[in-house]
Amino acid sequence: MKCLICGQDLETELSFTSLLLLKKEETYTCSACFNHFERISPEHCPTCFKEGETSPCQDCQYWYKEGIQVEHEAVFTYNEAMKDYFxxxxxxxxxxxxxxFTKVLYQKFQKYKDYQLVLIPLSKERLQQRGVNQVEGLIEGTGLSYYNIIDKKEVKASSSMNRADRLQVENPFVIKEGVKIPEKILLFDDIYTTGATINRIKKMLIEAGCQKIKTFSLVR
Ligand SMILES: [Zn+2]
Ligand SMILES: [Zn+2]
Known part of the structure; x- marks a missing residue:
């Protein structure tokens, strides 16, 4: 087994861990590589986990004015190592x-056990291009199931658009027809930047009848 990031052999490290834990845990990176990822410190925005803020940050205040109460959790900062990774x-x-990040995510999701996991989808066109949905990939290894209730429509902006078209560009996500909206949802995306995507979908799901939605990303 080799470190997925630097390619170094993991055997020495693995056997040492096995001795300590008396079992062989699956490890995909060496500790040196993993330590380059930086966890968000305890000093973060209370509602979106933005590093270095102690009260609701500007992004969160913006969403509040838009009628959305941000309730987000994230694990890592977007540092150089994370940038390279993505x-x-x-x-x-x-x-x-x-x-x-399978193990980290699995542990973090334990406290959301009564929530249904929903992932931010790719459009059909993008999925065909890439072959895989990388957000789905991050969750796959955790063995947790997720609900596929949102579609993304690819709409290209053009000057001849009417208002409805423009709104569609702004929020290209739709709830699939005929799906049952879970009461509690944990909405997951890989990276939270301004929160535009995830919070717009959150609003849409609340309007569709979801009682409680929290959001989660690997990176903030
Ligand atoms: Zn490594
Ligand atoms: Zn915030």
Missing amino acids: HRYKFDGDYLLRKV
């Missing part, structure tokens, strides 16, 4: 890398 995972298509 570059390789998403754009170079190194799909093996989906396993790097």
